[in-house]
Amino acid sequence: MSEGLANIIVTALGIYMLIGLLTGLAYMFGGAGKIDHAAKGKGLPLQARLLILPGVIGLWPLMLKKLLTQKEPPVS
Numbered sequence: 739m740s741e742g743l744a745n746i747i748v749t750a751l752g753i754y755m756l757i758g759l760l761t762g763l764a765y766m767f768g769g770a771g772k773i774d775h776a777a778k779g780k781g782l783p784l785q786a787r788l789l790i791l792p793g794v795i796g797l798w799p800l801m802l803k804k805l806l807t808q809k810e811p812p813v814s
Contacts, residue, residue, distance in 0.1 A: 757798055762801075
């Protein structure tokens with residue numbers, strides 16, 4: 739593998755992770771309440787939100803789609 743190709747791969751992964759981090763922060767501080775009623779407001783502690791963050795970073799395309807298309811959950 740050439741050095742140029744390695745730089746492209748590392749840069750692409752860095753951009754992917756940065757977008758994932760931004761999506762994860764948006765999810766942690768507001769978006770989680772759109773998907774799950776129990777997470778609305780102060781319902782989900784910070785420790786639980788931090789546990790979710792790595793998964794959201796890795797799966798950000800799916801989570802971003804869900805955040806943009808999900809309606810407010812019904813209150814039961």
